[in-house]
Amino acid sequence: MIKLNNTISELNSYLQSKKWIYEGETILSVEKPGEGNMNFTLRIVTNKRSFIIKQSRDYVEKYPQVAAPLERVLREAEFYRLINDIPQLKLMMPDLIGLDKENSVMLMDDLGKGKDYSYLYQQGEVISEEDLLTIIFFISKLHNTITSNTVEKKITNKKMRELNHEHIFKYPYVEENGINLDEILPGLQQHANILKQDEQLKKEVLELGKLYLEDGTTLLHGDYFPGSWLKTGSGVRIIDPEFCFFGIAEFEIGVTIAHLKMAEQPEETIKKALRHYKNSCPLDEELCEKFVAIEIIRRIIGLAQLPLEISLEKRVELLKGARKTLLN
Secondary structure: OOOOOOOOHHHHHHHHHHOOOOOOEEEHHHEEEOOOOOOOEEEEOOOEEEEEEOOOEEOOOOOOEOOOOOOOOHHHHHHHHHHHOOHHHHOOOOOEEEEEEEOOOOEEEEEOOOOOHHHOOOOOOOOOHHHHHHHHHHHHHHHOOOOOOOOOOOOOOOHHHHHHHHHHHHHHHHHOOOOOOOHHHHOOOHHHHHHHOOHHHHHHHHOOOOOOOOOOEEEEOOOHHHHHEEEEEEEEOOOOOOOOEEEOOOHHHHHHHHHHHHHOOOHHHHHHHHHHOOOOOOHHHHHHHHHHHHHHHHHHHOOOOOOOOHHHHHHHHHHHHHHHHHHH
């Protein structure tokens, strides 16, 4: 397997071998397009255009010690192919230009130098109503139009789901998991330990984990949070559906709402997001709330930390609320 790097001469040779670069086209520069965790991703600027190249490896790019499915880029490519005939979805995502299955490499068009919505985690930042409704429109359109009734073959993505399951439903609750939460925020560890030692809570979490692993009827993005929403000069765009699978919508919407809560978005904004989604899609709100709770816990005490600016007191309040939701 070829392991790509950011050396222009080696990238040029690879792109030529795949016939992904035009005659007379030369690479001017390469850069990292964003703060993605999972894959080796580059923006390549040439004398004619710019494009994105992404390679998935058998580990997480940000955490090389964490093993990950090598073929995850291929599942992402399947997602792009499924949305290709739905103009409203296709418009909001990058076009797939090329796919090298042997080396797990994908070539996509460049959406431009936008920024993702992770800035919402900064204190005082509030998403605009227009952007929020666009983000909810995309996911409701996806859930409504691509189902087991409209496709011949479902994306199962079991290996990526198993990886995600470990880090959402198990790893945060292991007492000695190698994460010193006091290094993230002094005082957080003792509050995490309360959850780690709650056997009833852990049992409920594992039951929800079983639901996550079950195949469902609705195509999910799989990781629908501010890091997958891109603010560009052309409007909101959606990226990185590598965790995609056919599952239950309550998981997806639960994740989204959890991040709006952790980003301290106004309560009315969160209610509006739910109302907008429910206007076009069915939703079991009680089950959705449980997945909200799951996502809050794993992001505050698990490995996949966010650039949160909320205080220890606020994090503890969110953890207590999540625990109460899961035990009710």
